[in-house]
Amino acid sequence: DGGITQSPKYLFRKEGQNVTLSCEQNLNHDAMYWYRQDPGQGLRLIYYSQIVNDFQKGDIAEGYSVSREKKESFPLTVTSAQKNPTAFYLCASSLRTDQYNEQFFGPGTRLTVL
């Protein structure tokens, strides 16, 4: 899982609560990504950031928010507006100058809504 850490590994949330998932990398990568993984659907991009203080919506951004105040950190908040948040969440990073965009992944956070 390289130099990317995600915490917590497991997270339980009550309906109506916001929760924040942590993602930190020490690879000096410019770009960071959040994916959601559901069984049989592969990975879907939630948000991505190519540089500090800038980020873009991915394919399924509704009900999620992010910030990128530091190069090393890209936290994801799952808000109460996300109707079906139970999933496995993966953070990734890559070198912005790597035109191939080989992405390195963290170990993931499994979120369960009770």
Next chain:
Amino acid sequence: AQSVAQPEDQVNVAEGNPLTVKCTYSVSGNPYLFWYVQYPNRGLQFLLKYITGDNLVKGSYGFEAEFNKSQTSFHLKKPSALVSDSALYFCAVRDRMDSSYKLIFGSGTRLLVRP
């Protein structure tokens, strides 16, 4: 629009036999192609990538993949499967002309290697 298809949800193979996990792609320009592997409750691990040049790409753990431009395919192969190869495999593509640098992932193929 970019897309990746992994037509098989699961591939079953006996240990010692060759394995193939299929991937086809669609991009408007030329592709960068990747294979990743995921073990249970873990993140994705990079296996190999095709950038340019030789159509046969060799990667980690004895895996290789063959780029076929006419068939828009990038199938993952291994000459002799191990039980420890059992995992979930993802193919991904990036269009060289896409300035967003996004990777598009397939839905994944579960490989089960029987002892």
